[in-house]
Amino acid sequence: MISYLIRRLLYSVPIALGVSLMIFMLVHLAPGDPISAIAPADAPPDVVERLRVDYGYDKPLPIQFGLWLGRAVTGDLGNSVASGQPVAAEVMSAVGNTILLSLCAAVFGFTLGAVLGFVAGYKQGRAMDKIATAIAVAGISVPHYWLGMVLVIVFSVQLNALPAVGMGPGGSNDWAWDWLHMRHLILPAITLAVIPIGIVMRTTRSAVAEILNQEFVQALRAKGLSERHVLGHVIRNVAPTVLAVMGLQLGYLLGGSILIETVFSWPGTGFLLNTAIFRRDIPMLQGTILVLALFFVFLNVVVDLIQTAVDPRIKRA
Amino acid sequence: MTAALRQDQSPVAEAAPAPLVTVENLTVSFKGGDGVIKAVNGVDFTLERGKVLTILGESGSGKSVTLKAMMRLHPPRKTSYTGRIAIGGREILSLSDRELGQVRGSVVSMIFQEPMLAFDPVYTIGQQIAETVVRHEGVSRQAADKRALELLEMVQIPSAARRLKAYPHEMSGGMRQRAMIALALSCRPDLLLADEPTTALDATVQMQVLILLRQLQREMGMAVIFVTHDMGVAAEIADEVAVMYAGRFIETGPVGDVIGRRLHPYTEGLLASTVHGAQRGQRLETIAGAPPNLAKLPSGCAFAPRCRYVEPRCRETEVPLFHPKPDHAARCLRIDR
Numbered sequence: 001m002i003s004y005l006i007r008r009l010l011y012s013v014p015i016a017l018g019v020s021l022m023i024f025m026l027v028h029l030a031p032g033d034p035i036s037a038i039a040p041a042d043a044p045p046d047v048v049e050r051l052r053v054d055y056g057y058d059k060p061l062p063i064q065f066g067l068w069l070g071r072a073v074t075g076d077l078g079n080s081v082a083s084g085q086p087v088a089a090e091v092m093s094a095v096g097n098t099i100l101l102s103l104c105a106a107v108f109g110f111t112l113g114a115v116l117g118f119v120a121g122y123k124q125g126r127a128m129d130k131i132a133t134a135i136a137v138a139g140i141s142v143p144h145y146w147l148g149m150v151l152v153i154v155f156s157v158q159l160n161a162l163p164a165v166g167m168g169p170g171g172s173n174d175w176a177w178d179w180l181h182m183r184h185l186i187l188p189a190i191t192l193a194v195i196p197i198g199i200v201m202r203t204t205r206s207a208v209a210e211i212l213n214q215e216f217v218q219a220l221r222a223k224g225l226s227e228r229h230v231l232g233h234v235i236r237n238v239a240p241t242v243l244a245v246m247g248l249q250l251g252y253l254l255g256g257s258i259l260i261e262t263v264f265s266w267p268g269t270g271f272l273l274n275t276a277i278f279r280r281d282i283p284m285l286q287g288t289i290l291v292l293a294l295f296f297v298f299l300n301v302v303v304d305l306i307q308t309a310v311d312p313r314i315k316r317a
Numbered sequence: 318m319t320a321a322l323r324q325d326q327s328p329v330a331e332a333a334p335a336p337l338v339t340v341e342n343l344t345v346s347f348k349g350g351d352g353v354i355k356a357v358n359g360v361d362f363t364l365e366r367g368k369v370l371t372i373l374g375e376s377g378s379g380k381s382v383t384l385k386a387m388m389r390l391h392p393p394r395k396t397s398y399t400g401r402i403a404i405g406g407r408e409i410l411s412l413s414d415r416e417l418g419q420v421r422g423s424v425v426s427m428i429f430q431e432p433m434l435a436f437d438p439v440y441t442i443g444q445q446i447a448e449t450v451v452r453h454e455g456v457s458r459q460a461a462d463k464r465a466l467e468l469l470e471m472v473q474i475p476s477a478a479r480r481l482k483a484y485p486h487e488m489s490g491g492m493r494q495r496a497m498i499a500l501a502l503s504c505r506p507d508l509l510l511a512d513e514p515t516t517a518l519d520a521t522v523q524m525q526v527l528i529l530l531r532q533l534q535r536e537m538g539m540a541v542i543f544v545t546h547d548m549g550v551a552a553e554i555a556d557e558v559a560v561m562y563a564g565r566f567i568e569t570g571p572v573g574d575v576i577g578r579r580l581h582p583y584t585e586g587l588l589a590s591t592v593h594g595a596q597r598g599q600r601l602e603t604i605a606g607a608p609p610n611l612a613k614l615p616s617g618c619a620f621a622p623r624c625r626y627v628e629p630r631c632r633e634t635e636v637p638l639f640h641p642k643p644d645h646a647a648r649c650l651r652i653d654r
C-alpha cells in the first residue's frame with residue numbers, strides 16, 4: 001500500500017509539470033503583454049521597456065517559464081501586476097475562503113445527493129424515485145448563477161433574512177464560526193451545492209439500481225440476511241463509483257465557483273480570478289490557476305487511494 | 318438398503334413421518350410490462366429427507382422459478398404465488414419476512430448457477446461465509462471464522478486458510494463453486510436447492526463438483542432439489558426426476574424409470590437430443606419448435622404444438638397425470654389407451 005502511494009504520488013509529478021506548462025503558455029497565447037495593460041496609454045516607451053525588464057517579460061519564453069517554475073516551487077508566485085503585492089499571499093487567503101465555501105457546499109450537496117440517489121435507486125420506478133429524479137434534473141438544468149440571484153432576491157431583498165454578499169459582517173474577510181459569519185455562507189453554499197446534488201444523485205441512483213439487479217443481492221437474501229445487512233453490502237459496492245464522482249465534483253467546486261463567488265462577492269479564488277482577468281493581472285492569474293490545478297491533481301490521487309482501499313478488484317500491486 | 322427402499326415405496330408409507338417438503342398446486346406468476354407471465358402452473362411433489370429430486374427441463378420451462386419459489390426469492394412486488402409449500406412443517410408462502418429470513422440459509426439454502434455472480438465481489442469468501450454463520454447461529458465472529466475454515470476444508474479447497482482471505486475474483490471457477498457449496502452448507506440445511514450448479518463449469522470440474530455434492534449430501538443426510546437441463550447430470554445425482562415443461566411437471570418418477578421407461582414424448586425428445594444416448598457418427602435429434610410463450614399458453618397439452626404424436630383430443634382438455642405405476646407418472650393421453 002505504501003509503495004502504491006509513493007508510486008501514485010510520483011505519477012502526479014509529470015502531470016503537475018504538464019499542467020504548469022499549459023497554464024504558463026495559455027496566458028502568453030493571449031495577444032498583448034501584461035505591461036501594456038497596466039501602463040497608461042501615453043507612458044513613454046522607455047518607462048514601458050523598464051517595467052518589462054523589471055517583470056522579466058523581455059526574456060525568451062522558455063527562460064521565463066524556467067524562472068517562473070523555479071520560483072513557484074519555492075512558493076514565490078511573483079508579485080501582482082495590479083497591486084504589487086505578492087501573489088502567493090493573496091492566492092492562499094483566497095484558497096482558504098474557497099475551501100471553506102466548497103467544503104460546506106460539498107458536505108451538504110454530497111450528503112443530500114447520495115441519500116436521494118440511494119432512496120431513488122432502491123425504490124426504482126416508484127413515487128420516491130420520480131420525485132428525487134425530478135430534483136436531480138432540475139438541479140443540473142437550472143443555471144446556478146441565476147438561482148443565486150433568485151435566492152438573493154427572495155431571502156435577502158424580500159425577506160431580509162440572510163445577507164446577500166461578502167463573508168462577514170461589514171465586508172470583513174476574517175472568518176469565525178459564529179452565526180454572524182455562518183449566515184453569510186448559507187446562500188452561496190446552497191447555490192453551489194445544486195449541481196453536485198444532481199450529479200451525485202444520478203450517479204448513486206444508477207449505481208444502486210445496477211447493483212440491486214446483480215445476482216449476488218439475491219444470493220445475500222437467500223442466505224437469510226436482513227434487509228439492513230443487504231443494504232450494507234449494496235453501499236460497499238456502490239462506494240467506489242460514488243466516491244470517484246464526488247472527488248471530481250469537489251475538484252469542480254474548488255475550481256469552478258467563479259460565477260457563484262462573483263454573484264455573492266465571496267472573496268475566494270473564483271472572485272480573484274475574475275478580478276485578475278479584468279485587470280490582465282497575469283502573475284495573479286497564473287498563480288491562482290496553478291494552485292487550483294494542483295488541487296485537482298491532488299484530489300485525483302486521494303480519490304484513487306480511497307477507491308483502491310474500498311474495492312479489492314482494483315490492484316494495489 | 319433394498320429393504321428400506323421397498324418399505325419407502327410400499328402403500329404402508331402412511332405410517333412414516335411426513336415428508337420434508339410438500340408442494341401442492343404451486344403456481345408462480347409475474348406481473349410484467351406486457352401482461353402476466355405464468356411461469357409455474359400447478360406443481361405438486363413431495364420430497365423425503367435425504368433424497369435428491371432433479372428437475373429437468375429446457376430454459377424457460379419454469380424449473381429455476383420453481384426452485385427460487387421454494388424460499389420465496391422472487392421480487393415480492395412483481396410475483397404472486399398460489400398453492401402451498403411446506404418445508405419441515407413451515408408454510409413458506411405465509412411466513413412473515415422476519416421468519417423467512419430465519420428459514421433462508423439455515424433450513425433451506427441455495428447454490429447458484431454462476432458463483433462469480435453469486436458472491437459479493439468486494440467481500441472476501443471468508444467474510445461471506447462467516448456472515449451467514451453469525452446470522453443464523455448467533456456465534457461470535459471468531460467462532461464463525463473458524464467454522465468458515467472448517468467448511469472450506471470440507472469442500473476440499475486447497476490451502477483453505479489462505480483462500481478464506483481471497484476475494485471471489487481471485488479464485489478459479491471450480492474453487493468458487495466449492496466455496497459456494499461451503500456457504501450453502503454452513504448452517505447444515507435440511508434442504509439444499511441447487512440451480513444448475515455445474516452448468517458454468519468445465520466438464521472435468523463439473524464431475525468433481527457433482528461427486529463432492531453427492532458425497533456431502535449423503536454424509537449430511539440432507540434433501541436436495543437439483544435443477545438442470547443435462548440428462549447426464551440428472552442420472553448421476555438424482556433419486557427422483559421430474560421433467561418440467563411450460564411450468565408443469567409432465568413426467569415424474571425414480572431416475573431409472575424416467576430415463577429407462579420414459580412415458581412422455583417430451584422426455585423422449587430430451588433423451589434423443591443428448592450425446593449420452595446417441596451413437597458415434599449419427600446426427601443428434603432435436604425437438605422441433607420452441608417452448609411456448611408463458612404469457613399466452615395454448616389450451617390442452619402445452620407440448621402439443623411440438624409433439625410428433627399429437628392428436629386432436631390433445632388440444633381439447635388439460636391433460637391429467639396418469640400413473641401406470643404408483644411412483645411413475647406422466648401427463649400424456651397416450652398412456653390412457
